[in-house]
Amino acid sequence: MSKFKKKKSGDLPAISTASLPDIVFMLLFFFMVATVMRDSTLMVTNTLPAADQVQKLDKKDRIMYIYAGKPSSRYVDKYGSGARIQLNDKFATVEEVGAFILAERASKRQELQNVLTTALKVDGETKMGLVSDIKQELRKVNALKINYTTRIGGYQQNMN
């Protein structure tokens, strides 16, 4: 009887899974860093109009978002079906836009305060009256750089 028993040749050693957590953690950190959380839940329908002469909005820290559109189906009972403005997580009136912009501007870093852009995410079915009102409010608080956020696509998609 030999002390050193020969291993059976057909038996594969089990693959070590000890480094699996490391790999997963690596992926996890990547996604944690790359994630931008949706900061507000949409309470309005938001089918953006299409345009093809678009410019990218890089640098999310320089953008203030204003949403507008008809309240989505679960809010229709409470707020009616007329187009509304949404600032952060709540519905707002046109008069509140100015105060919102000033508050947002104050919350940004000093050096960014002059380069902020206001992104208007407005539903395609909205009437221009509301958009004009928002624009007038923005002019009052001197937030002149705006961006009509759109989907990418030909203008023909807007015509039906």
Next chain:
Amino acid sequence: MAKRAAPEVNAGSMADIAFLLLIFFLVTTTIETDSGLNRKLPPMDEQEQEDIIIRQRNIFTVVVNKYNQLLVEEEPTELKDLRQMAVAFLDNGGGQGEEACDFCQGEKDPASSDNPQKAIISLKNDRETSYKVYVAVQNELVAAYNELRDREFQRLNPMTGMSFVEANKTYNDPRTSLDEKARLKPMLDEVKNLFPQKLSEAEPNKK
């Protein structure tokens, strides 16, 4: 009594926990960036500005009514023709002497704009106009400017192999090196000077 060794914590479920977190972040990630039409609003002046006299032929009026119909230079128009009409207007170069335009390739119609620096597009919409039509009109007008700027950019800087839009995109990209930006800036500014975007929006009429 023998000192009891602390039992080793089983790390076997670490992977499960990590996977759970990973899946959460995978689901909540939005990597894509928004894009849209950049515009600049006119500042609001308290004091009344004195009126500047602009010749009627230098103004290209676009009106969108509440039924989303288009009136361009007093003529009912389809949206698909708007881009070509705006290009023809901007590129007309009908001016004489001082106001002549040496790079325009238009028809030199004396009833249309003198030169691109003078040409103004005036956009007016009704409160009942739908937003998506408004965006489509804006898109077509920006497209007209971009078309002409592309042409001039390629004529002035044939060696870059880029169009104005591409060059502008490169310039605005935060990953572009400072050297490259410094190189592109004078080229872009030159073309922007040739075709300044003079898009005036009438103040919305009160109901």
